[in-house]
Amino acid sequence: MSTRKRKAKAQYFDEKKRNKKNRSFEEAKEPSKGLIEPNPAEEQKYPQDFCSSTVHICSWNVNGLKAIIGRNDLQSFIKEYSPDVLCLTETKLSEESIKKLKIRHHIPLEYDCYWNFSKKRKGYSGSAILTKVKPLNVIYDLGIPNHDQEGRTLTCEFEKFYVVTTYVPNSGINKLERFDYRVKEWDPDFQDFIKNLEKNGKPVVLGGDMNVGHQEIDVHNPKGQSKSAGFTPQERDNFTKLLDRGFIDTFRYLHPKVQQFTFWSTITGARKTGKGGRLDYFVISKSLIENLEKAEILHKVMGSDHCPISVTFNLEKSGE
Amino acid sequence: MSTRKRKAKAQYFDEKKRNKKNRSFEEAKEPSKGLIEPNPAEEQKYPQDFCSSTVHICSWNVNGLKAIIGRNDLQSFIKEYSPDVLCLTETKLSEESIKKLKIRHHIPLEYDCYWNFSKKRKGYSGSAILTKVKPLNVIYDLGIPNHDQEGRTLTCEFEKFYVVTTYVPNSGINKLERFDYRVKEWDPDFQDFIKNLEKNGKPVVLGGDMNVGHQEIDVHNPKGQSKSAGFTPQERDNFTKLLDRGFIDTFRYLHPKVQQFTFWSTITGARKTGKGGRLDYFVISKSLIENLEKAEILHKVMGSDHCPISVTFNLEKSGE
């Protein structure tokens, strides 16, 4: 587009913006189109277990739930994919904004919703799980005070497995100021956490933003990025260690040679040029391999600097 | 508009916003349409005095120069009114943003520009004077350290008069936390400042946001607002004191019974309902009365929560 044209367009949009600044925020106060406001008086009923033998789980780093709801992108996604369980990371919701924006009104009633949020810095980090089946139990964070200030982890226990979502701390895009914390403290402790869950006799389905491109194929420029957050050897090694402790990277397991990314930097406008990284994963306990049917990267879904990922299980395939 | 319709519209605009977020900011980096980038090598020449005997001066609280330029509203105003001198208040420009946004590129080259800005809190308060005639001298602030941290005042000395612009401190819209400072310190010291200018033998043209509705006619609900910032008896008394010290409220002088406002709260959406206040004034030394031709409130000009005001002098009418 020519500069001239862009300028004319800019003026046009600015004209609009003047009449409608932050309408999305305003709209967000009433339920999204076609949705019914929950009635606090009557508690919503959710099934005790998944209706079908096929279970479909998605995970999406939404880069701010407020914005993605204001643009109707989350609603569209749910309508189109209707996952049984949806993990959300980087929701950037504070306890206040969850209430004030009435976030719950924009999510279909068939979902039972759990929110975790940063207790320290408001509007930072945060995670959520939306599920059609009422979990037997919900665990917030890791149970380690040092890691539990930013609402990064949320766990739902179901009949046959755990679903864990996590938003792994970024090492720091400028000076890697949080690199040591991430690599030496968070990663090992988080791995211990999911290993401990397994000890209860149920496999783990972990979906989230692991903030690392595991192998060379998962990064668009492995050499040039080796000192950038998410692409350092130490971070990548830690992911290998995770798999070595008995877990499977579902997408890589089913598609050993496919290069597909889940994140593209907005700073560099990388989604246009395709220069991204695979930072979001569904990682599962080895014992679930026989049930794994599908693992996808939904790279066409827009609305965030990450795209959603998806995994499908067939629970009947197990030997029981 | 129905809720349904508004919702559909919101979605449409959100779609646009996704493609073009902050384009105005982006555009602001290159000169506005039809304007030429100043060449730092060759200093711009400005006339030494006003070309015509008629001098037209405007003042506008722009509520953020960045935004009003991004929407092209300041450029449109200048194009339509082309004042000889334009006072701007609440520019909210920091020293960095003046450079980074290349603000100067969006103002016609025929204007010589002077910027004052808050040294304390960035992006707060601030004032500017744009003039077609090169001033003999420019005075920043009042020369009183306690008042000089927020870039509220700017003075240009011309051959026959001073032009002073000021953005009087708001008393605090919630708890009047700055009421005492405003009423007991700023107002008296500011009045002393312009009285001192007069001692140099030149009259003063003061244009700016005085942050007070002087008389009942200048406020839409005098009783209900008597405890609100800008409408307290003390603030209104101080304006009377200013006039008692030898100054004229130009608009009221020429239009004794016209109720016209210059400000409407965005919080209450008051511009639609007409519930505003006259907070912006051109106040002049008594000796200039014979030259005063016109004083207007340009209430149709949009782009800020204030509208511009205007005053016109005929310099030939004086006895010299």
Next chain:
DNA sequence: CGTTGAATG
């Protein structure tokens, strides 16, 4: 409600 800058990614 609308503007600004700060922090973060």
Next chain:
DNA sequence: CATTGAACG
């Protein structure tokens, strides 16, 4: 470049 909350009016 895009998101969030804070301060202010």
